[in-house]
Amino acid sequence: xxxxxxxxxxxxxxxxxxxxxxxxxxxxxxxxxxxxxxxxxxxxxxxxxxxxxxxxxxxxxxxxxxxxxxxxxxxxxxxxxxxxxxxxxxxxxxxxxxxxxxxxxxxxxxxxxxxxxxxxxxxxxxxxxxxxxxxxxxxxxxxxxxxxxxxxxxxxxxxxxxxxxxxxxxxxxxxxxxxxxxxxxxxxxxxxxxxxxxxxxxxxxxxxxxxxxxxxxxxxxxxxxxxxxxxxxxxxxxxxxxxxxxxx
Amino acid sequence: xxxxxxxxxxxxxxxxxxxxxxxxxxxxxxxxxxxxxxxxxxxxxxxxxxxxxxxxxxxxxxxxxxxxxxxxxxxxxxxxxxxxxxxxxxxxxxxxxxxxxxxxxxxxxxxxxxxxxxxxxxxxxxxxxxxxxxxxxxxxxxxxxxxxxxxxxxxxxxxxxxxxxxxxxxxxxxxxxxxxxxxxxxxxxxxxxx
Amino acid sequence: xxxxxxxxxxxxxxxxxxxxxxxxxxxxxxxxxxxxxxxxxxxxxxxxxxxxxxxxxxxxxxxxxxxxxxxxxxxxxxxxxxxxxxxxxxxxxxxxxxxxxxxxxxxxxxxxxxxxxxxxxxxxxxxxxxxxxxxxxxxxxxxxxxxxxxxxxxxxxxxxxxxxxxxxxxxxxxxxxxxxxxxxxxxxxxxxxxxxxxxxxxxxxxxxxxxxxxxxxxxxxxxxxxxxxxxxxxxxxxxxxxxxxxxxxxxxxxxxxxxxxxxxxxxxxxxxxxxxxxxxxxxxxxxxxxxxxxxxxxxxxxxxxxxxxxxxxxxxxxxxxxxxxxxxxxxxxxxxxxxxxxxxxxxxxxxxxxxxxxxxxxxxxxxxxxxxxxxxxxxxxxxxxxxxxxxxxxxxxxxxxxxx
Numbered sequence: 001x002x003x004x005x006x007x008x009x010x011x012x013x014x015x016x017x018x019x020x021x022x023x024x025x026x027x028x029x030x031x032x033x034x035x036x037x038x039x040x041x042x043x044x045x046x047x048x049x050x051x052x053x054x055x056x057x058x059x060x061x062x063x064x065x066x067x068x069x070x071x072x073x074x075x076x077x078x079x080x081x082x083x084x085x086x087x088x089x090x091x092x093x094x095x096x097x098x099x100x101x102x103x104x105x106x107x108x109x110x111x112x113x114x115x116x117x118x119x120x121x122x123x124x125x126x127x128x129x130x131x132x133x134x135x136x137x138x139x140x141x142x143x144x145x146x147x148x149x150x151x152x153x154x155x156x157x158x159x160x161x162x163x164x165x166x167x168x169x170x171x172x173x174x175x176x177x178x179x180x181x182x183x184x185x186x187x188x189x190x191x192x193x194x195x196x197x198x199x200x201x202x203x204x205x206x207x208x209x210x211x212x213x214x215x216x217x218x219x220x221x222x223x224x225x226x227x228x229x230x231x232x233x234x235x236x237x238x239x240x241x242x243x244x245x246x247x248x
Numbered sequence: 249x250x251x252x253x254x255x256x257x258x259x260x261x262x263x264x265x266x267x268x269x270x271x272x273x274x275x276x277x278x279x280x281x282x283x284x285x286x287x288x289x290x291x292x293x294x295x296x297x298x299x300x301x302x303x304x305x306x307x308x309x310x311x312x313x314x315x316x317x318x319x320x321x322x323x324x325x326x327x328x329x330x331x332x333x334x335x336x337x338x339x340x341x342x343x344x345x346x347x348x349x350x351x352x353x354x355x356x357x358x359x360x361x362x363x364x365x366x367x368x369x370x371x372x373x374x375x376x377x378x379x380x381x382x383x384x385x386x387x388x389x390x391x392x393x394x395x396x397x398x399x400x401x402x403x404x405x406x407x408x409x410x411x412x413x414x415x416x417x418x419x420x421x422x423x424x425x426x427x428x429x430x431x432x433x434x435x436x437x438x439x440x441x442x
Numbered sequence: 443x444x445x446x447x448x449x450x451x452x453x454x455x456x457x458x459x460x461x462x463x464x465x466x467x468x469x470x471x472x473x474x475x476x477x478x479x480x481x482x483x484x485x486x487x488x489x490x491x492x493x494x495x496x497x498x499x500x501x502x503x504x505x506x507x508x509x510x511x512x513x514x515x516x517x518x519x520x521x522x523x524x525x526x527x528x529x530x531x532x533x534x535x536x537x538x539x540x541x542x543x544x545x546x547x548x549x550x551x552x553x554x555x556x557x558x559x560x561x562x563x564x565x566x567x568x569x570x571x572x573x574x575x576x577x578x579x580x581x582x583x584x585x586x587x588x589x590x591x592x593x594x595x596x597x598x599x600x601x602x603x604x605x606x607x608x609x610x611x612x613x614x615x616x617x618x619x620x621x622x623x624x625x626x627x628x629x630x631x632x633x634x635x636x637x638x639x640x641x642x643x644x645x646x647x648x649x650x651x652x653x654x655x656x657x658x659x660x661x662x663x664x665x666x667x668x669x670x671x672x673x674x675x676x677x678x679x680x681x682x683x684x685x686x687x688x689x690x691x692x693x694x695x696x697x698x699x700x701x702x703x704x705x706x707x708x709x710x711x712x713x714x715x716x717x718x719x720x721x722x723x724x725x726x727x728x729x730x731x732x733x734x735x736x737x738x739x740x741x742x743x744x745x746x747x748x749x750x751x752x753x754x755x756x757x758x759x760x761x762x763x764x765x766x767x768x769x770x771x772x773x774x775x776x777x778x779x780x781x782x783x784x785x786x787x788x789x790x791x792x793x794x795x796x797x798x799x800x801x802x803x804x805x806x807x808x809x810x811x812x813x814x815x816x817x818x819x820x821x822x823x824x825x826x827x828x829x830x831x832x833x834x835x836x837x838x839x840x841x842x843x844x845x846x
Contacts, residue, residue, distance in 0.1 A: 081492070082791050082793070083793065084487045084493060087792050090792045091789075091791060092787055092790045093787070094782055094786065096785050098784065102788070116630055116631060118571075120571075121572055122578065123563055123564055127353065129355060131355070138405060139352065140560070140567060141560075142558075149497060153781060154779055154792065157493050160492070161484075162404075165407075166407050168367065171406040172405055174485045174556070175485070177556070189357065
């Protein structure tokens with residue numbers, strides 16, 4: 001419990017800082033719409049490898065904060081048929097067949113280093129960014145769903161219906177495939193910006209999701225991985241996933 | 249088709265081991281005739297259809313050119329486009345496409361030709377202050393495109409309205425923080441209103 | 443059987459209900475187009491497919507048509523490359539049928555895309571690591587090779603190239619079928635598919651499906667021409683079919699036995715025999731086995747198979763192999779993907795436990811049938827404009843018969 005207020009405090013500080021930043025920004029913008037200046041000028045670089053660490057002990061069955069955070073961020077409607085609606089993150093509860101231990105965890109695109117979806121995509125719409133984020137370029141996706149056949153994690157959703165009222169920051173539309181983007185539109189904007197799922201998880205006092213640069217030994221994700229360890233789902237496939245699980 | 253056929257109709261071939269491809273002349277002529285009729289039946293409607301569409305298009309063009317050049321709604325914000333207006337008119341598609349690849353593939357978000365920004369500046373509001381889709385009839389993107397007979401699918405995915413202002417008006421700090429676009433457009437809007 | 447008298451003709455629209463047949467096919471094509479449009483317009487939620495079963499009936503139809511296209515070249519290959527004179531009269535029809543089937547299969551595949559309007563992108567941007575990309579080349583290349591092949595068969599001055607282009611076509615179809623099998627063969631995430639034996643299995647499937655479709659088309663064309671298919675030809679076709687069936691059964695048995703043997707796949711493999719795909723699985727295999735046994739007994743004991751029995755065996759073989767393809771493509775997706783070995787999934791919002799289910803919608807049936815109808819419509823058209831259909835007269839027959 002002691003960790004939580006600190007995190008909250010930190011967060012509100014950060015929030016205030018950003019808000020002030022925003023105001024300063026707006027001042028600039030009112031002179032000459034130049035807010036875009038602060039955004040990522042440099043391309044995603046292979047010096048970084050973005051990843052997530054999920055601490056399953058902190059993740060509780062029945063909580064779907066991360067899913068809600070994700071859905072809000074990307075304007076994903078969670079009503080409707082579970083099998084045809086988009087699910088970038090899904091919560092799974094597990095029970096060990098031997099020990100009876102119960103675990104709960106979110107599963108999303110695992111951002112594999114050697115991603116099967118990228119290999120199979122006929123047009124190259126499925127691709128891996130230099131910083132390890134696996135994305136669908138929806139401008140070249142033809143909706144063949146071969147990537148969904150290939151994904152071992154069932155992490156991708158095909159859009160089965162016409163969508164309306166999308167968010168400006170999250171364009172989505174019928175007939176293309178999509179999946180977790182690690183919130184690239186957020187993490188590209190400015191440093192230290194977290195994906196929506198991690199933000200929501202922290203907001204609801206679980207802090208089970210750590211986002212960060214796996215290549216940077218000083219990042220909190222690397223340090224946690226060092227001390228706590230972290231395993232991959234289906235490690236036998238040797239895909240070197242960017243999403244790691246602790247306590248699995 | 250009809251002139252190519254007699255060539256294809258081959259006689260006995262050495263390789264194919266004694267086939268006789270010969271057909272009595274009467275049969276051949278009869279077939280030629282029915283062939284031609286078939287060809288006519290197939291081709292006539294096609295030609296007619298093609299001609300009709302072409303003519304229709306021409307008429308439409310001519311008519312609209314004479315009477316009404318497209319009425320392009322003025323930008324609702326800012327007094328300058330992200331580039332020279334003349335350049336924007338001519339090259340916005342390639343600018344957008346270029347930016348699109350840079351942003352999506354490389355993650356560069358500092359370039360000015362963001363589709364979100366076009367919508368922020370160019371989308372209109374109706375009399376009750378509600379945003380109108382930028383691709384609706386007579387609106388910025390559509391007015392010009394329907395004149396030029398261009399169809400774009402961008403707004404089946406991309407938001408056609410700026411992010412909702414009401415929420416920002418309630419000043420939920422995390423929302424303002426999370427979306428500089430909306431923050432700025434909100435402030436700009438407020439400024440314009442004052 | 444030193445020389446067969448064959449006379450290649452253009453089909454005349456007066457006989458054997460040619461026009462009725464063509465109209466019926468055109469109607470089916472229109473219905474198929476409407477179904478495709480509706481599915482595209484409404485979105486795929488009106489189909490039986492979902493995010494778990496991502497490829498459904500349209501893909502079974504499309505793959506069947508593509509495999510059958512490769513198999514339909516059997517007669518052309520046997521005549522041009524292996525110099526089997528019995529098949530010579532059928533070479534042209536065989537090539538034309540292959541072209542028609544492939545075009546239709548591709549069209550079904552394209553019309554099921556989420557964004558068929560982006561076909562241009564699919565044809566211009568390639569990811570060369572993707573087997574799918576290679577297949578696009580293999581399919582369009584196959585059509586090109588077949589067109590040239592057909593020209594050499596039709597034009598006497600090009601006849602000397604028949605053997606070489608025939609050999610190229612043979613090579614191409616083997617690679618094409620291997621490529622089609624490999625679309626499914628290297629999916630690490632799907633335990634039922636993750637095996638290289640799918641490629642030879644698909645070759646065997648293509649031989650059976652192609653021979654069966656070709657036989658049915660030969661019968662159809664012979665009706666349009668008003669000449670019965672010679673008894674000897676029927677016998678030869680049936681023999682060919684028997685061999686193809688045996689090959690298919692062999693590879694299928696090997697496929698499933700090895701899967702049973704590989705311990706990580708064995709439980710999924712067992713569900714193939716007893717799970718939701720058990721019906722098509724067993725129906726397919728039993729039908730094929732039945733046809734084999736039946737053909738063998740006919741061949742051995744009576745040495746004479748009449749046209750009805752022959753066509754019946756072809757329909758049964760087509761049905762059986764379609765069932766096998768269905769159970770392979772759909773069945774592999776119904777089995778849950780096991781992300782957590784040794785753990786039981788107690789809750790999930792996206793079906794991580796238990797079988798998925800799949801019921802094809804009318805739209806998918808419409809699209810698939812439309813594809814089949816299109817191949818027949820194209821065939822009818824080509825038969826009308828090119829001297830393709832053989833009018834075979836066995837040496838003993840009266841030559842004067844042919845002028846009708």
